[in-house]
Amino acid sequence: MLTAEENEVLCRVGPGTPMGSVLRRYWTPAFQLGDLPAPDCPPIRVTVLGESFVAFRDTNGTVGFLDELCCHRGASLTLGRVEDCGIRCLYHGWKYAVDGTIMETPNLATPTFRERVKHGAYPVREAGGLGWVYLGPPGTEPPFPGFSWATAEPDELAVSEMIMDCNWMQVLEGSIDSSHVAILHLDTLATMGSGPRSVGSFDFAGEPWDLDMPVPGGGGGARRPGVWPSEDNAPRIEVENTPFGFHYAAIRDVTGEPGKKFVRVTAFVMPYTAFIGGAPGAVIVVPRDDYTCSSIGVFKVPKGAGLARRATGVDPAVWGPEPANRRIRRPRQDREAMAEGKSFAGFRGGNRIQDAAVQMSSGQMYDRAKEHLVPADLAIIRLRRLLADSVRLLEAGQDPVGHGDGCDFSRITAASQIIDAGQRWQDLVPAHQGTPEPSRKPVAS
């Protein structure tokens, strides 16, 4: 449990808050590059960490990320014209370059002002379908987290964003919570033809009913019978710090194989990103403000499949990938299917819809003074500890934890497999501690 005061520190992200100050010391994925598809395309408004910005792609293709409101008299630059290597405010025509330089002030003839004043502008990196920004003090940027999919082509990536009306920690904690997978997502496992067939007194009476749902690592309703070889719903959690944050293993008994264990290794990269076992990518949770966040999925897919994968199996009346449809509505729960043994949770649309339904059900900002944690929650405890440690370190003038010193971000991964009971799970993810792997012996010809 947390005290009410600790919970406030953990959850609030605006400028000047303890956690907001910590998050501003990491690169933050703020928007989808697909929303700025071409030079001089319309700008977009981006709210992140409780502040609003305008993002635009100038005539040269360079992305700018500026304070939203014109520094003259505060009109929104999202209404502006993107033209001739800058963005021009409609109100009095002031024009800004991507680095915040004031290029023109039509209602002020003298150049002195624009030479001495600069508009708020922030470093931007384009990687893996996302625009990453750095909102911390100039000169304090940590190494950029260039994940394995950072250089993938757009048609090799399935990037999808779900905007949720709840505090970011409710969603982030769900991304590192292995013990809910074979319970809340029982329908998903059943659709794939794997995992347990029951939770408590619930048993599937026949086949599940949502056969078009998107499933991890496959298309709509793909069968993957080997994906979950266990009926053990109380995994042992082992957590270990790493240079980028931490990784943990959820260890389960393997059905019918007592000498083995089923291990799911999740890597958490401070402060937003979880690489989840069994899925070829990551889930990134970014606070928009204290009561809104984006859950962004970035998954590597076969070349050409990036766009086709996005929209299958989810009711567009609930959520969709289009910019105007990214805010998820509360999905309908099919109580009839639940009662008839066709569905455990009653939500169509797969894991993310199921997750969103329960995470938003805790309210806008859950009070963790009321919770009761158990050993299956040890990764969540570690997440909170690293964030709280970072708050205190930053207040003491030091860097927050997890900047990845000595770590190759492109080699961070997850794992999901059966191993011998005596084998170390850390061997599945050898690059995570930033130490070199044992050199290979030359192969005799």
Added chain:
Amino acid sequence: MRVWIDQAYCTGSGLCELIEPRVFTIGDDGLARVRQGADVLPPGPDNAARVPAGCEDEVRDASESCPGGCIRLEPLPLSRTYACVPPPARQARGGLTGAVRGSEKAVEI
């Protein structure tokens, strides 16, 4: 690091013993105590146990997940410095059924 149990706030959930049985145990009264090796120490701040090497993370895990917030660490780790004041004993409806100090039987608290 040293650790002791503030039994006024212990709910007897047994979570600490589950997470780190080398340091925590549940006594006959249903409340948590700390161990020093094979010895179970009397409750209270005057009998804090030294946390053995290799148990620090687990002891912090237990402290940070304790439903009563009763596991006291000295010195206070960074992450708990927002929680210097112990939370009030719970009076909520529902919640835990556990033992409290001075009580022989489990009560609703």
